[in-house]
Amino acid sequence: MTRLLEIENVSITFGGLKAIDDLNFHVDEGEIVSVIGPNGAGKTTFFNTITGLVTPQIGDIKFEGQSLIGLDPNEITARGLARTFQNVRLFPQMTILENVMVAQHCRTNQRVIGPLFRTAAWKKEEAEIRERAEKVLGFFGHRLVGYRLEQPAFVLSYANRRRLEIARAMATQPKLLLLDEPVAGMNPKESEELTHLIGRLRSEWGFSIVMIEHDMGVVRDVSDRVVVLDHGVTIAQGSYEEVSTNPTVIEAYLGKAAAESEGGGSLDSAAHSGEGAH
Amino acid sequence: MTATAANTSDAMASAPGVRSATDVDWRRSANIGGILGITAVFIGLVGMAVGLDKRMLIDPVLSLGYLFVLAIPLIGGWIAAREITLEGMTAPIKGARDIVAGAVAGLVGGAVVAMFLVMLNAWDLQELLPNWSDALLDMYTFGQGVGVGIVLVLVVGLVLGAIGGAVHVIPAKPRRLLSIAVQWVISFAVLEAVIDDLLGGFGLQAVADVIYARRGGLLIIPGLIIGAIAAFVAHRFEGKGAELKTQYMELEPERKNQVSKQGLIIMVVLGIVLPIFLGKIVNELLSNVGLFILLALGLNVVIGRAGILDIGYVAFFAVGSYMMAFLTSPLAPWRESDGILSAVFGWLPVLNWFVALPIVVLTAAIVGVLIGTPVIRMRGDYLAIVTLGFGEIIRLLFLSDWLAPTFGGAQGIRSIPGVNLGFAEINGTDPRAVFYLVAIFVAIAIYVSSQLETSRLGRAWMAIREDESVAEAMGINTVTTKLFAFVVGAILASFSGAIFAAKVGSVFPNSFELLVSIIILVVVIVGGMGNIPGVMMGAVVLIGVLGGPSQPGLLQEFSEFKLLIYGALLVFMMLKKPEGLIPNAARNRELHQEEALQDAWLKGDKPGTTKDEVDDAGPAPSAADIDGSLGLGGATS
Ligand SMILES: Nc1ncnc2c1ncn2[C@@H]1O[C@H](COP(=O)(O)OP(=O)(O)O)[C@@H](O)[C@H]1O
Numbered sequence: 062m063t064r065l066l067e068i069e070n071v072s073i074t075f076g077g078l079k080a081i082d083d084l085n086f087h088v089d090e091g092e093i094v095s096v097i098g099p100n101g102a103g104k105t106t107f108f109n110t111i112t113g114l115v116t117p118q119i120g121d122i123k124f125e126g127q128s129l130i131g132l133d134p135n136e137i138t139a140r141g142l143a144r145t146f147q148n149v150r151l152f153p154q155m156t157i158l159e160n161v162m163v164a165q166h167c168r169t170n171q172r173v174i175g176p177l178f179r180t181a182a183w184k185k186e187e188a189e190i191r192e193r194a195e196k197v198l199g200f201f202g203h204r205l206v207g208y209r210l211e212q213p214a215f216v217l218s219y220a221n222r223r224r225l226e227i228a229r230a231m232a233t234q235p236k237l238l239l240l241d242e243p244v245a246g247m248n249p250k251e252s253e254e255l256t257h258l259i260g261r262l263r264s265e266w267g268f269s270i271v272m273i274e275h276d277m278g279v280v281r282d283v284s285d286r287v288v289v290l291d292h293g294v295t296i297a298q299g300s301y302e303e304v305s306t307n308p309t310v311i312e313a314y315l316g317k318a319a320a321e322s323e324g325g326g327s328l329d330s331a332a333h334s335g336e337g338a339h
Numbered sequence: 340m341t342a343t344a345a346n347t348s349d350a351m352a353s354a355p356g357v358r359s360a361t362d363v364d365w366r367r368s369a370n371i372g373g374i375l376g377i378t379a380v381f382i383g384l385v386g387m388a389v390g391l392d393k394r395m396l397i398d399p400v401l402s403l404g405y406l407f408v409l410a411i412p413l414i415g416g417w418i419a420a421r422e423i424t425l426e427g428m429t430a431p432i433k434g435a436r437d438i439v440a441g442a443v444a445g446l447v448g449g450a451v452v453a454m455f456l457v458m459l460n461a462w463d464l465q466e467l468l469p470n471w472s473d474a475l476l477d478m479y480t481f482g483q484g485v486g487v488g489i490v491l492v493l494v495v496g497l498v499l500g501a502i503g504g505a506v507h508v509i510p511a512k513p514r515r516l517l518s519i520a521v522q523w524v525i526s527f528a529v530l531e532a533v534i535d536d537l538l539g540g541f542g543l544q545a546v547a548d549v550i551y552a553r554r555g556g557l558l559i560i561p562g563l564i565i566g567a568i569a570a571f572v573a574h575r576f577e578g579k580g581a582e583l584k585t586q587y588m589e590l591e592p593e594r595k596n597q598v599s600k601q602g603l604i605i606m607v608v609l610g611i612v613l614p615i616f617l618g619k620i621v622n623e624l625l626s627n628v629g630l631f632i633l634l635a636l637g638l639n640v641v642i643g644r645a646g647i648l649d650i651g652y653v654a655f656f657a658v659g660s661y662m663m664a665f666l667t668s669p670l671a672p673w674r675e676s677d678g679i680l681s682a683v684f685g686w687l688p689v690l691n692w693f694v695a696l697p698i699v700v701l702t703a704a705i706v707g708v709l710i711g712t713p714v715i716r717m718r719g720d721y722l723a724i725v726t727l728g729f730g731e732i733i734r735l736l737f738l739s740d741w742l743a744p745t746f747g748g749a750q751g752i753r754s755i756p757g758v759n760l761g762f763a764e765i766n767g768t769d770p771r772a773v774f775y776l777v778a779i780f781v782a783i784a785i786y787v788s789s790q791l792e793t794s795r796l797g798r799a800w801m802a803i804r805e806d807e808s809v810a811e812a813m814g815i816n817t818v819t820t821k822l823f824a825f826v827v828g829a830i831l832a833s834f835s836g837a838i839f840a841a842k843v844g845s846v847f848p849n850s851f852e853l854l855v856s857i858i859i860l861v862v863v864i865v866g867g868m869g870n871i872p873g874v875m876m877g878a879v880v881l882i883g884v885l886g887g888p889s890q891p892g893l894l895q896e897f898s899e900f901k902l903l904i905y906g907a908l909l910v911f912m913m914l915k916k917p918e919g920l921i922p923n924a925a926r927n928r929e930l931h932q933e934e935a936l937q938d939a940w941l942k943g944d945k946p947g948t949t950k951d952e953v954d955d956a957g958p959a960p961s962a963a964d965i966d967g968s969l970g971l972g973g974a975t976s
């Protein structure tokens with residue numbers, strides 16, 4: 062398997078707080094990796110670092126063998142990384158279609174001349190953008206298509222906003238998809254469905270995926286590998302079974318005393334207690 | 340605050356049924372009355388009342404000044420009697436109570452004015468307040484002296500306030516007809532110059548003479564007839580407008596396009612034909628409006644689309660004007676000085692306007708890049724302040740002694756020829772020709788902005804306006820994308836500047852003050868940011884009616900108070916209607932259509948759709964749901 066993303070000894074400090082501490086991490090092509098950990102563990106900061114919103118003081122991030130350090134977020138997206146946000150950040154006044162069309166910006170190149178002179182190349186590109194947008198939206202069934210295409214994103218329900226955000230990330234045509242708590246706030250039925258879709262994102266669309274998730278059911282169902290962060294440090298990694306029985310992990314979630322008294326409770330319940338803040 | 344709260348609970352307790360006439364929130368009415376009185380005093384002291392008294396609206400009873408003053412208790416009474424019904428609550432039944440509420444507000448307002456009149460009569464503060472005058476006293480006492488005047492003011496306040504409150508009581512239909520009639524009469528009075536001009540152009544001067552008084556102002560009887568006709572027409576065709584609209588909405592997309600196209604053609608033909616019948620003054624007005632439409636469309640790309648708050652936009656207007664003057668004026672200072680410019684470019688002939696235009700546009704684009712590059716990396720307030728600085732720097736450069744050999748300093752550049760078409764020359768002496776020229780460029784600007792808006796670049800602008808960091812994370816190079824907006828804006832402003840130079844025949848630094856930027860900004864905001872028809876409407880209403888920074892509008896009497904009104908309008912719009920006069924129509928329509936569409940959807944018009952799949956749980960599900968699904972019921976926490 063080829064290495065897609067390689068993170069070496071990265072540290073991020075906010076003021077005095079070490080949000081990420083000497084982190085090593087990697088994703089191989091075709092992998093689905095889940096990142097779990099209690100609130101404030103540094104998971105979102107980890108995504109922000111990869112996507113260039115935060116620049117690490119130390120360490121290197123390599124994507125397909127090339128360093129991403131110093132690149133602007135848009136350049137990183139152009140390299141083939143795309144993300145969603147924990148607190149959904151759509152373009153609310155833009156239509157659903159526009160949200161997904163605009164995400165293809167770095168894969169297209171018509172600017173002023175094309176639209177002004179209605180050139181053939183421009184028409185072709187616009188048609189392709191629209192076609193791809195509809196295809197991506199169609200991945201979520203009929204929820205985001207039909208009459209919905211022309212509606213502003215703010216009319217969507219919470220779950221649909223999450224879906225649209227994934228669609229928008231898909232539209233940038235990434236190699237690696239970073240999903241920050243994709244099922245947060247969804248009901249069990251919806252999150253089960255999305256779990257299934259995440260699997261299809263790999264099998265049908267060929268994306269490798271890193272997913273931050275609190276819902277252990279989802280983590281169990283889709284991940285090849287689970288990485289546990291706490292206080293910016295990787296405290297464990299491996300398959301779901303390995304990680305979920307790891308005493309250090311349970312301790313991180315429940316605190317030392319609880320871990321001992323329960324004599325090794327399950328991670329399912331532990332992660333759930335750490336889930337507090339949606 | 341407490342008063343309002345108390346009122347709400349009262350209203351809730353006695354919501355259904357008719358309330359007694361004394362069931363009034365006295366304190367609120369009195370407060371509104373106080374504000375009314377202060378507003379009336381303010382309008383008097385800034386000189387608006389007396390200044391606008393000279394313009395007759397309805398001869399001989401109502402001047403523009405009196406309209407302003409008397410509208411205050413009317414509107415105030417209406418506000419005092421207004422109640423906001425929360426969704427899901429039954430609306431209170433309107434009745435005597437509302438008339439009382441309005442009357443109280445009007446009476447209190449009248450009392451404030453009466454006190455003011457006593458002071459006005461007793462003291463002489465003219466040195467302090469220039470408009471503290473007998474003329475004001477005379478006007479506010481209806482020419483009856485203080486004693487009778489005070490009583491009159493109280494009575495008028497009471498009656499107009501009551502009428503304002505009574506508006507709520509009149510059933511909807513007559514209210515609508517009355518309001519339409521009043522709107523038409525006032526429009527006929529305010530638009531006297533245009534209507535007179537238009538009637539004259541069609542050879543109907545006789546009609547104009549019958550409607551309007553010799554010294555200006557609509558005559559009473561024709562006014563009543565106009566009102567009656569308007570009300571009759573509104574009654575006759577009630578609901579027809581909405582019917583047509585739904586008919587249009589139900590058309591096939593292709594047919595819809597066709598109808599829109601036909602509408603557009605009619606507009607274009609009107610735009611070409613109408614000015615032929617209009618006189619000089621109205622054509623002049625239209626060409627000024629056109630120049631500002633161009634500027635507003637340009638700024639709309641920058642601020643409305645890309646969200647870059649540029650308050651030095653006049654810089655590009657200045658660059659366009661100066662560059663055109665520089666290239667086309669035979670008396671441009673640089674030709675006569677013996678500096679490097681004349682040595683190097685001395686061979687350059689005086690250019691024709693059309694030949695110079697590409698150079699002007701290119702220069703504006705380059706200046707756009709030069710100013711834009713450092714500015715665009717900033718955000719929000721910083722950006723606004725820096726653009727303001729650059730706007731002033733450009734003007735000061737043109738004014739400076741240093742560049743005086745090139746641009747003429749305070750003297751500016753004179754003798755700019757008009758636009759030479761070969762067979763004729765378009766210049767300021769023929770405003771109709773200028774209007775046609777402007778109209779062509781407005782059409783170009785509309786085409787350019789609408790094409791760009793719906794393309795890749797326009798979508799990227801919108802994304803940046805919505806959330807710049809997310810736009811960047813989604814792969815948009817925000818710096819170059821914003822720079823494109825800046826340059827497109829600069830080019831549209833330079834069109835306006837180029838025409839302005841040829842129209843006026845000379846350019847001076849003081850035509851490009853900060854005020855121009857601010858007025859364009861107000862036009863864009865009041866019209867409706869990010870929306871082409873809105874922005875155009877803003878220019879028509881503000882520049883056409885009130886006038887531009889140095890151009891008179893339809894209501895020339897306003898020129899003294901223009902900035903006051905601009906300011907008031909801006910504040911009002913920001914508070915009450917931030918989306919502008921014409922909000923983005925397409926988006927609104929989508930919102931209104933939503934319910935109908937969703938209903939159709941739920942009824943299963945789409946095969947294979949169950950309610951469950953459509954009906955996404957809105958907000959986060961309850962904790963119990965999650966627990967249940969994971970089989971963890973109460974294991975933790
Ligand atoms: N931009 C920032 N500035 C300062 N502190 C931050 C910033 N972003 C995150 N942090 C801090 O870093 C820690 C990790 O946060 P985060 O990555 O959001 O955690 P998680 O996503 O795992 O819940 C928290 O203590 C948070 O307060």
Ligand SMILES: [Mg+2]
Nearest residue numbers: 104105106147
């Ligand atoms: Mg987080």
